[in-house]
Amino acid sequence: MTSRVELPWHRGPLASYDCETTGLNTDTDRIVTAALVRPNGETLRWISDADGMEVPTAASDIHRYTTDRIRAHGSPAKQVIEEIADALAGELSAGHAALVVMNAPFDLPILNAECARHGAPTVADRIGGPIGPVIDPLVLDRAADRYRPGRRNLKTLAAHYGVELADAHQSDADAEAALGVALALAERYEELQVPARELHAWQVVWHERWAAGFEAHLRKRKPDAVVDRGWPLRAVTGGGC
Numbered sequence: 001m002t003s004r005v006e007l008p009w010h011r012g013p014l015a016s017y018d019c020e021t022t023g024l025n026t027d028t029d030r031i032v033t034a035a036l037v038r039p040n041g042e043t044l045r046w047i048s049d050a051d052g053m054e055v056p057t058a059a060s061d062i063h064r065y066t067t068d069r070i071r072a073h074g075s076p077a078k079q080v081i082e083e084i085a086d087a088l089a090g091e092l093s094a095g096h097a098a099l100v101v102m103n104a105p106f107d108l109p110i111l112n113a114e115c116a117r118h119g120a121p122t123v124a125d126r127i128g129g130p131i132g133p134v135i136d137p138l139v140l141d142r143a144a145d146r147y148r149p150g151r152r153n154l155k156t157l158a159a160h161y162g163v164e165l166a167d168a169h170q171s172d173a174d175a176e177a178a179l180g181v182a183l184a185l186a187e188r189y190e191e192l193q194v195p196a197r198e199l200h201a202w203q204v205v206w207h208e209r210w211a212a213g214f215e216a217h218l219r220k221r222k223p224d225a226v227v228d229r230g231w232p233l234r235a236v237t238g239g240g241c
Contacts (some may be wrong), residue, residue: 008188009098009135009149009196014102016179018171019084019107020063022055026109026234032052032065032079035171036087037179039097043172044087049074063169078118085115089126098133098196102178104232106209108134114157114231133196134232136203137181142191143206157181161188199230207231 006012016037023029030050037043051071061067074080088111091097101107106133108123115122124131141152150156154174158165164179167173186192192199211227218225228234 006195006197008186008193009133009199010183010193012196013097014100014135014182015039015088015175016175016182017088017107018102018175018178019110019221020059020065020169020171021110022050022059026106026216027113029110029112031084031110032059032063032070032074033171034080034084035089035175036084037172037175037207038091041212043175044083045172046084047074048077048080051077053212056082066219073190077114080110081114081118082120084111084122085123085126088123092131092133093127098129098135098200099234100135100137100175100179100182102136102157102174102181104134104136105228105230105234108232126177131232133200134203135182135196135199136176136207136232137185138184139203139207139210140189140192142210143202144185144192154178154181161185204231206218228238 015043018035019031019034019148021031022031030053031048032050032055033048034046047065047070051133052071055065055067055070062235088206091099101217112122137154137157138152141157154177155165155168157163158177158181161181163184165173165177171195195200208229215225218227
């Protein structure tokens with residue numbers, strides 16, 4: 001009996017998830033919109049009413065979802081969170097697909113916090129184990145091109161890797177672009193072409209190494225600075241990345 005040979009992650013089925021929120025605190029802010037690009041090309045989209053929570057202007061100026069807009073067009077937050085968690089779990093269950101998430105230690109913890117708030121099982125609860133495999137273009141780019149100067153947000157990465165991002169900070173456009181960036185990274189850097197679960201484990205180490213270095217840099221000016229080591233979930237929940 002021969003063992004099953006695992007494909008490199010970029011040759012297997014991939015889903016891609018993104019959300020936009022009321023702010024950057026993963027404990028207290030809310031998901032406003034979300035999108036999941038499925039391996040078959042279908043895109044699932046959600047708008048939440050955020051339980052009536054106000055959307056600060058600082059957030060709505062970025063993603064264009066105002067308080068009035070989500071109250072008019074959003075579905076009940078609990079329903080949205082259940083549907084998102086169920087959809088992500090469906091992709092991850094039984095190794096069906098790897099999940100691309102740009103800056104996973106923001107998007108995944110805020111979903112966990114929403115699940116807790118609404119008494120809903122988390123993605124991990126639904127799949128019966130840790131979330132994974134996750135592919136984070138930010139972590140891959142930092143590891144593969146460590147010394148490149150400049151920002152590494154999605155808009156910058158999309159431009160750098162020649163990926164179209166026509167409508168930044170819209171969940172569906174960002175999810176599509178994150179998927180494109182991840183695939184571009186795989187094509188450019190052959191060393192990343194390994195099975196998804198192997199790459200997931202590497203990213204845990206790479207993120208921890210980056211966080212330690214960034215923390216040391218920050219402590220030159222702010223001795224008590226702390227950069228969370230956790231990936232794809234934060235080790236300590238709280239503020240934004």
